[in-house]
Amino acid sequence: MPAGSSAKRERQYEHIKESAEKRGVPERRAEEIAARTVNKERARAGEAHKPGKVSTRDPKSASRRGGERSHKGAQGPTRDQLYEEARRQHIEGRSSMTKEQLRNALGR
Known part of the structure; x- marks a missing residue:
């Protein structure tokens, strides 16, 4: 997680990572999935320093999309x-x- 992340985002990261690992995803890939999901959520919420265009324009959040x-x-x-x-x-x-x-x- 990036420095300065909130406790909420840290919990979200851990939850997503653990969930992916339970599904049998390798640890490094689970970390990547969790980090990307949390970073996208941070961008959508205006918490990121410089959010990407796709992150802020996507109508569905990454967590709601659920791998769609x-x-x-x-x-x-x-x-x-x-x-x-x-x-x-x-x-x-x-x-x-x-x-x-x-x-x-x-x-x-």
Whole structure:
């Protein structure tokens, strides 16, 4: 957490980090998720020194969005994400497949 953070933001950071770790997220990734979420909340609340444009214009807060954009949306998961899933499932010929072919091979 940045220096000068409020006790509320410290608690929020710890809560998000612990929640991510309970879901099986590695500790470093959980810390990153927590820090990014708290920093975005700080920016939206006007607590950040220099908030980014996206942080202040997003209609939904990061905590309310709850991962809504991760691996979803108009295009769904990226080709790289599909490729990694295909690798874990040992699908043959995955390296030369397009995104659509990977989707079909994974049964999506």
